[in-house]
Amino acid sequence: MRINTNVSSLVAQEANKNTSNSISSSLEKLSTGYKINKASDDASGLSIADKLRTQANGLNQAVANGNSAVTLTQIADKAMAEQSNILDVIKQKLIQAGTATTSVEGIQAIGKDISKLAAQIDNIAKQTTYNGTALLQETTTSAGVGVSLTFQMGTLAADTIATKAGVQANTSGLNGLDEVYTQASAWGAAATDSAGGMQASARALMDNIDSSLTELNSWRADFGSTQNQLESSIRNLMTQVTNTKAAESVIRDVDYAQESANFNKQNIISQAGTYAISQANSTSQNVMRLLQ
Known part of the structure; x- marks a missing residue:
């Protein structure tokens, strides 16, 4: 048995750190309402969602132009x-x-x-x-x-x-x-x-x-x-705006039911990880029994 390097504790700490990062990410999504808050969340998804948002904004302006x-x-x-x-x-x-x-x-x-x-x-x-x-x-x-x-x-x-x-x-x-x-x-x-x-x-x-x-x-x-042309175009543009925003929402917006379930899971894992760290630290104390 070795006490200078508590490998079990280090493994438990690493796992707990990763869980904490997951909890932070989950809280960010729940608080902002967005599944993608930064490029690292989903680089390709962010690019597509931004293009869709730009398109939707342009279509909205075209509707205003038409009116x-x-x-x-x-x-x-x-x-x-x-x-x-x-x-x-x-x-x-x-x-x-x-x-x-x-x-x-x-x-x-x-x-x-x-x-x-x-x-x-x-x-x-x-x-x-x-x-x-x-x-x-x-x-x-x-x-x-x-x-x-x-x-x-x-x-x-x-x-x-x-x-x-x-x-x-x-x-x-x-x-x-x-x-x-x-x-x-x-x-x-x-x-x-x-x-x-x-x-x-x-x-x-x-x-x-x-x-x-x-x-x-x-x-x-x-x-x-x-x-008549303008009014027809406005109706078509409004349909495009709805569909474009819906497509962006699928990529960018968070599913609250799914993310809440994920947050609760990560929270439980974090509590279990804290307990694991405590147990890993306490095992080194068993070495003292060998020295008695």
Whole structure:
């Protein structure tokens, strides 16, 4: 029997140390809720889980982008709906001006009304913006053609949805509306023609309003179809977010039932290890009996 090196005690201490490390790891998992808290827990699992988390965060942002884009398309649609109502009123005014029962003075008054209504179409185009971006023309200060608006709807550069380019919902952009505006302004300024001539010109301008409505409706349809695309994409993205988070959870999150059972097992082993160390240390005392 040897007493300088208590091998039994050393073995018991080593086993108890390993058990203590297991208990610490188990407590860390139970307190954080994560099965993987550091790379040493599961290096490959951590890498995969981090990629899934990044993907889920990107998808969540794409959903937010989509919701903002839907709001944008709704703003544009409501603005063009009001412009469409104005064009309907202008058409009614032209029909009123185009009949023989309307006097020169009446056509002059109608001309002033139409001028105001056409100017309001320009005001709507100028004022319809989202976060500083003009939706119905080039910019808030330029009545030129608007560019296509592109929305990022995924985690890849190619995951985009775009509106139609070329929107110019103002008097200079809607087919024939500028001519109606010019003629109405002339009527409102002074009588430049006979009643019959003014009535005939009013009738001739009716087709211009129809052309303007056709073009405006085509832009509204594009914004509407874009909104449908966006809403469909949002639903798909939300499904992807759910599935991606579920996949990450399987890898990263701790199973509390399983880990609690493991903690209790390690705790019992630790108590038994402490007892084993005590017994290993006490065996060396038996050597004293040989010396008596």
